[in-house]
Amino acid sequence: MRAVEMAAIDSGTVTGLALMERAGAGVVASFHTNWPALRSGSARILCGPGNNGGDGFVIARLLHANGWQVQVVTFGHPDQLPQDARHNFNRLAMPVADGATTPPTQFDGDLSVDAMFGTGLTRPISDPAMASWLHCHDRFCAAGGAAIAVDIPSGLDADSGRVLQGSACARSGLTVTFHRAKPGHYLADGPEFCGTLHIVGIGL
Numbered sequence: 536m537r538a539v540e541m542a543a544i545d546s547g548t549v550t551g552l553a554l555m556e557r558a559g560a561g562v563v564a565s566f567h568t569n570w571p572a573l574r575s576g577s578a579r580i581l582c583g584p585g586n587n588g589g590d591g592f593v594i595a596r597l598l599h600a601n602g603w604q605v606q607v608v609t610f611g612h613p614d615q616l617p618q619d620a621r622h623n624f625n626r627l628a629m630p631v632a633d634g635a636t637t638p639p640t641q642f643d644g645d646l647s648v649d650a651m652f653g654t655g656l657t658r659p660i661s662d663p664a665m666a667s668w669l670h671c672h673d674r675f676c677a678a679g680g681a682a683i684a685v686d687i688p689s690g691l692d693a694d695s696g697r698v699l700q701g702s703a704c705a706r707s708g709l710t711v712t713f714h715r716a717k718p719g720h721y722l723a724d725g726p727e728f729c730g731t732l733h734i735v736g737i738g739l
């Protein structure tokens with residue numbers, strides 16, 4: 536997937552930023568088809584330190600523009616964000632909570648989005664703050680809340696579908712992935728953690 540994205544970007548046919556905007560818009564569109572009754576409300580978006588988090592910033596901006604009350608929780612310092620994610624972080628016009636220093640509260644809003652990690656997860660999620668925020672997302676999902684994973688549930692290996700050894704991982708009711716499903720969506724723990732799988736095109 537990374538090679539496909541880089542080839543498209545290197546060929547000049549599309550920018551990473553355009554792909555990220557389409558990814559974020561695809562998640563919002565998928566959300567409305569999966570939960571049509573949920574027209575607006577309050578959303579919590581968990582945004583990790585990479586471009587998966589960047590997708591989360593796009594989703595936050597689009598929901599906010601549609602009249603949603605949005606709480607963005609970030610993990611990692613904005614200065615460390617990759618360029619496209621940083622661009623979308625800078626475009627946010629709402630308060631942002633630092634997940635490392637803000638204790639998680641039980642979420643009683645309408646929509647929780649896991650944009651912590653996608654295909655760039657390289658090791659088990661062991662950071663206690665990340666784990667406890669993901670646990671909130673998982674509890675909200677288990678209680679029947681609208682819980683979405685961006686690209687892949689964080690903590691799940693995109694190739695094997697297994698939760699990385701000892702990693703925190705959160706279930707979602709809907710996973711929205713881009714361009715193609717990954718083996719991890721179907722294998723091992725994938726189905727349990729992904730819930731319904733939507734595959735959106737981002738023009739690749």
Ligand SMILES: NC(=O)C1=CN([C@@H]2O[C@H](COP(=O)(O)OP(=O)(O)OC[C@H]3O[C@@H](n4cnc5c(N)ncnc54)[C@H](O)[C@@H]3O)[C@@H](O)[C@H]2O)[C@@H](O)CC1
Pocket residue numbers: 540550551552554555556558583584585586587588589590617651652653654655656657658659660661662685686687713737
């Ligand atoms: N490349 C592109 O042009 C596009 C990428 N997209 C999104 O970008 C994602 C991939 O982005 P990235 O490659 O930045 O990867 P991620 O956003 O999945 O995360 C990578 C970051 O997390 C850190 N990390 C990995 N494992 C960790 C752990 N256990 N604890 C703490 N930090 C950890 C890495 O050091 C790195 O900084 C995709 O899943 C998708 O959501 C989409 O926007 C489509 C376009």
Ligand SMILES: [K+]
Pocket residue numbers: 587649650651652653684685686687688689
């Ligand atoms: K994710």
